[in-house]
Amino acid sequence: MTGEGAQPRHDPAGVGGRHDHGRASGAHNLIVRVCPGDIDRMGHVNNSVYLRWIEEAVHAHWAALATPTEFAAYLWLAVRHELDYRRPAFAEDILRVETRIVAIRRVRAWYETAVTCGEAVLVEARSCWCCIDAESRGLTPIPAEMTKRFLPENCPGS
Template sequence: MSTNRHAIPITIQPEDIDFMGHVNNSRYLNWVQDVVLGHWQAVAPPDAVAAHLWVALKHEITYRRPAFLKDTDVVANTVLEKIAGARAFYNTVIQRGEEVLAEVQSMWCCIDSESMRPVRVSRDIAETYFGLPRKQERHTDD
């Protein structure tokens, strides 16, 4: 089954709360990491999961509403927008029910687990497991 979407439930813990009484902004980035890495582990084949690690290169986050300890029904939903070479681009929305708490655009780099160097995600994995469209071949007239 191929999919470019993944979601995880979020349980807010007392240690997530900051001095202002709501979830600390830094926790949102932990949730993004959890859902993105969870996506890779849930969808990619086991040999690819073992051979590749992911590191964040960039996050752009827009906070919409605060979250609180008592909140339930909080979910992180992510969509893999595209894979380009060793990079993957995700759009993650953290919600409480239908209410958007934060939106995050992030870029990740695939790393070979042995060499610890960037490595391209194979076209086969991108197409077969993540449902990303095959790049159109360029045709020229002779």
């Protein structure tokens, strides 16, 4: 929700919104605090909110690792998300959204993401993203130099 008087979706000024760039492992962590606007009629975080956080983590990962030239030249477009919901989260919970690229092939990159609260895994996700040329908006192969930087050495496509 956005607009005047709307509750923030998460708390980037507080605990939420912190980023930890695990460059050695290829992981990126986004920390979020569950706000009242994230809660549905069942009293826990709505499933669609997890997807939003996963997308935010992927975009933050891209922004953290891309060079300024790459960031200007390419965009990421989600083409598939598969989420497994394990446990609920509640208002004021502090969550970690950890994402990493696990494979790259031509124009596609596959991310795996886990949303955790402490040691508990709440959501596991696998997403497929395509690389888009920012000017033409057409699919474009992911350059080899980006693949080397984004993928740990033992992953497919590296």
